[in-house]
Amino acid sequence: xxxxKIDGQASPRESREMRDAQFAMRISLLFGVAMLLGKVTxxxxxxxxxxxxxxxxxxxxxxxVGFASYSLRLSARPASPHFLYGYERITFFSAGxxxxxxxxxxxxxxxxxxxxWATGLQLQRLGAGMLxxxxxxxxxxxxxxxxxxxxxxxxxxxxxxxxxxxxTDSWTSFxxxxxxxxxxxxxxxxxxxxxxxxxxxxILWSGGRLVWSSAVGLLDYSDPKTGRKxxxxxxxxxxxxGIQYHGVRFRTTGYRQLIEVHLxxxxxxxxxxxxxxxxxxxxxxxxxLGMPGEVITHLExxxxxxxxxxxxxxxxxxxx
Numbered sequence: 001x002x003x004x005k006i007d008g009q010a011s012p013r014e015s016r017e018m019r020d021a022q023f024a025m026r027i028s029l030l031f032g033v034a035m036l037l038g039k040v041t042x043x044x045x046x047x048x049x050x051x052x053x054x055x056x057x058x059x060x061x062x063x064x065v066g067f068a069s070y071s072l073r074l075s076a077r078p079a080s081p082h083f084l085y086g087y088e089r090i091t092f093f094s095a096g097x098x099x100x101x102x103x104x105x106x107x108x109x110x111x112x113x114x115x116x117w118a119t120g121l122q123l124q125r126l127g128a129g130m131l132x133x134x135x136x137x138x139x140x141x142x143x144x145x146x147x148x149x150x151x152x153x154x155x156x157x158x159x160x161x162x163x164x165x166x167x168t169d170s171w172t173s174f175x176x177x178x179x180x181x182x183x184x185x186x187x188x189x190x191x192x193x194x195x196x197x198x199x200x201x202x203i204l205w206s207g208g209r210l211v212w213s214s215a216v217g218l219l220d221y222s223d224p225k226t227g228r229k230x231x232x233x234x235x236x237x238x239x240x241x242g243i244q245y246h247g248v249r250f251r252t253t254g255y256r257q258l259i260e261v262h263l264x265x266x267x268x269x270x271x272x273x274x275x276x277x278x279x280x281x282x283x284x285x286x287x288x289l290g291m292p293g294e295v296i297t298h299l300e301x302x303x304x305x306x307x308x309x310x311x312x313x314x315x316x317x318x319x320x
Contacts, residue, residue: 017154018076024150025069028162031143032062035136035169046129049117050176050195053109054133057169057203060105064098064165068158075158075255091254092217095161099210102165106204113196130180137173140166155291157217157254161210168206172199220251230259233288234281238263241277244302256292259285264302274299 039055042048071094079086144167151159179195182188230250238245247262263281265274278297286293 020150021154021156021159022069022072022076024147024159025065025072025162028143028147028166029062029065029069031139031166032058032065035140036062038132038136042129042132045132046180048129048176048180049113049193050179050199051129051133052112053196053199054136054169054172054176056105056109056112057102057172057199060101061165061169064101065162067097068094068162072156072158085258086253088253088255089218091157092214094158095210095217095254096214098161098165099207099212099214102168102203102207102210106200106207109196109200109203113193113200117190117193127184130177130184133173133180134177137170137177140170140173144170155255157213161213164206164210168203172203175199175202217252217254222250223252226250226252226257229289230257230285233285234261237281237284237288241280243277247298256294257286257289259293259295260298261295262298262300264300267301267303271299 036055036058039051039058043051043055071090074090075086075088077087144163144165147159147163147166149163150156151161151163175198176195179191179198182191182195227248227250231248234245234248244264245261246264247260249260251258261281263274263278265277278299282295282297285295
């Protein structure tokens, strides 16, 4: 997969992947609205706290997908005079925003579940409401796997976060159905708020994980597995070209890897030859990693190189 050009234009493959990601996001938004209408209808039919919890999460999902859709379009914009590295890191804000909304929904569900249990449970027409929720769960499961597949193929953190949220929503729906079945079988109504509380705990965990992934992304967390993969490919490329390297650093924008590496050349290597070899490294590394990336190289002399030439040591995240 080729890296983005310096002028900010995406390659044909990257443009196609971005179109696929934007189409998937539109599908997610349409499904989200449809699921929300179905769940709200089911809640007014049954007055079930468990169904309310499912509908509340769908409200959050529609809001989050709207923001994610905007973030996806913004992330595709080229760099500008004020944002020289582009807008791709908006993906971390999008994931964090969605996670924060999920946490708010979980708290609202907990409050509603406890309130309904304390004031008395009035349930009705559970069978019809349960069928609506079951259908919503099945559709959301299919949508979630689709979003995850497209997100991983296009290296879109926004789509992956949305896909995980949709899958969480589907499991929520299935849990609600199980709770309503238990109510119908046992006629013990507290199963309904208990399922609501369980749903809240589940989505609270899901939202917390999204917030955490957003935080570590903004802090430029370096994944050790990614680091090993980068160094393995660099070992192969540099051995083939007959050069050495050190000082590898990398971070992700949520879409592509930004990689820095110092290349070491023998003293008699001309600047032109060294530059040509460095260009080969810059172009081949993202392709062999199988992910979008931009490689920035720093050329140094091999014989007179020593750590003493670097006035300040930088941690490169080298794995053990």
